[in-house]
Amino acid sequence: MATKIQREIAYSNWLHKPLKVDVSNSLELASQKKKIMHRTAILDSTTSADVWMHKGAGSFRMLANHTLELTSPSIMDRWPEGSPSDGDYSTYGPVAVFRAFDHVNWEDFNRISFEIYPDCPGMANPHIKVALRNDGKIKIPDVYNREGFNVINLKNREWNFCTMEIPDLPRDEITELKFLYDMYGKDRATGDNLTYMIKNVYVERVENPDISKGWQPRNIDLVFSHNGYHPDHPKTMILAESQESTFSVIEVDSGAEKFAGNVQPVTTTIGTFSIVDFSEFREIGKYTVKIGDLESKPFEIGSFADRWEDSIWKSLNFIFCERCGCPVHGIHGSCHEDILARHKDGMIIFNGGWHDAGDVSQQLVQTAEVACSLYEMANQVKDHNMPLYLRLIEEGEWGVDFILKTRFGDGYRATSAGIRIWSDGIIGNMDDMQARVHNNPYENFICSGIEAQIAMFMNEGDILKNKLISCAIQDFQYAVEQFEANGFASKPIFWEHTYMTSESLFMATASWAASLIYKMTGDEIYAHKAVNYLDYVVDSQERPGIRTDDGQVVTGFFYRNTTKQVVQHFNHQAREHMYMMAFSEILQSQPNHSKRASWLESVQDYGAYVKFLTAFTAPYPMISSGIYHVDEHKESESFELQHLLVGEEATERYTEQLKQGYRLNEEYYLKRFPVWFSFKGNTAIVLSTGKAASLAGLMLGDRELLVIAESQLQWMIGKNPFNQSLMYGEGYNFAQQYTVLSGEMVGEIPVGVQTFENEDIPYWPQMNSATYKEVWVGLAGKWLSLLADLYEQEKR
Structure with missing residues (x-):
């Protein structure tokens, strides 16, 4: 009998239609069922309608039944004031209704609830x-305008x-509550007008709220890997604080107790916890763990393929749903046909x-x-x-087409565009945004390597194989020419996702x-260059x-360059794995x-450095961000490359953030989360370091490092203080994410867990906003790449 996921995959016509979103294990559904202790009305039949005011485009009115109605066109004939002339990274503006408060204290409440009815034809x-x-x-909002916003995805034409x-x-002093939406243009099916009706708005206190900050889980949670455990790897679960008890491992099908042990208290650098350790138990199957009245959801003990292959299908689904220029059923038509790159x-x-x-921008290197x-x-x-092999190859060809399409053939490439709307597809009018075009050695190096890698994966006879080989050789030469002429001076354009690339990462x-090109061609000139470039990397270690x-x-650990003044770090972007990829290929x-x-x-x-980092987040599996020198912020050029859109306050906050970390000596601190400011979220970091x-x-044939690698996936699928899965539709307690134009997509992954202000503890609020909750297609790629290594391990 087919499993649920197998039936869904078949219904998707082997993923030519998005997987159906099942919210039965979602965080939102669980939250809606919580007991309300008390509440205060903000908008219902007992409150005055006169306190609500309109702001922005569109119009607002109060209906007879104490229901707010916001309405607007789907599109405007002009950009909001201050926008670029071509609408680069702009919307058509916000439509809002708000209520002001006179510094009201809401600390006795922990939830806001309301009902909303969207009437948005074809959206x-x-x-x-x-x-x-x-x-x-x-x-609130904070100086970077990140905190205090929650974007909620809705079902059309029904009360939500x-x-x-x-x-x-x-x-502690609330002054405003606002409901708003942006006008994001019209896709093929979108109607001319948008209407939202809102009623029954309350602030409430509910029982057992989800935690959003800190290392301690709730006392009703048993934190575990929702995707289970490998038979030969450590198997642990985490409870809050110090508890003395016994536990049982229960087989799901039979109800039989298969293993028992004592809960063990443990104190680490992040606090005191209780640990359930059943590593000695290796029997393949499906189980729960029971401690008194507390019982985990079911999990599996089995091979990597047994436990992670569903996530490959789901990641593939997410990638497919993010296709640009191709109709995706229920999400969008053939889009962005008027985004132009000129050379x-x-x-x-x-x-x-x-x-x-989530904002439908485009980045060549990510694709x-x-x-x-x-x-x-x-x-x-x-x-x-x-079937999975063939579908992965098919989707990969869609990406290869874009790699080839965006080459101008002389070293110049179309590399990115900032897009936040569904453009109208008509060339020659106001919404024709311009893509960025340049001849940058880093883009050409990384694309040449990718072209060579894919070519070697392709079967003989594939018509794209020889083309990719040719392009890899050409693009590598373009990169060499630019690098030999300008050295590291040719920085990527500001908005490129490669902007923060260091000299050592460049050389790796x-x-x-x-x-890769040497493996592909056998030409010794590439072997010599590989050695010479890696010499710089070794000198930066x-x-x-x-x-x-x-x-x-x-x-x-690596520094950004051979002066060894600034340690190599990543914040929301990460290519930590590139160092080990360079060593792997040359070996x-x-x-x-x-x-x-x-x-x-x-x-x-x-x-050894990776192993050192893991000790500072135990008993959780997340790898710490890394080591920082106290004076790194004084290297202004490097600091500005790493931290976008910050002011002078960032240099002061750098020191504050370091002191929230773990002191190693007078000059160095260890940070569990990066030093970061506006752009936060560590999924790319843990996946990239996991890949490394x-x-x-x-x-090295080092089992411990491979266990650490898999444990980064476990961190994301439940084994975190919030007991949440960060992949939508996988595991338990997965939450809505910031994906405003496309809606929830099974397999989507967000930028990741952040920190609050200058703290160095995890912060993962339900508040759904960029950057930390925004979905990134590149993360699905990192997920698959790490899993590929785990599959390779099992083959050996």
């Missing part, structure tokens, strides 16, 4: 933004009961590949990396799951690409080590080189 994802303003000790929990949001006398329509994020990961994953499943990428206050010596392609022992020593040192760990583990 795939009606949504409403709820905005709070607090003028108390901590101001919405709840939003705010247990940790500053609310010399030529012009490209810059659609294709996959939308970068290229995702395409490569699809082929990488396909290579791992082709011997045991042919160049070496990786050279090794901490090899002697730094000595901590407690006498440990920490080595293996494979030049196994007899005289520097082989030195390269392996670099990998061993890096692996898996590569190092495969190179």
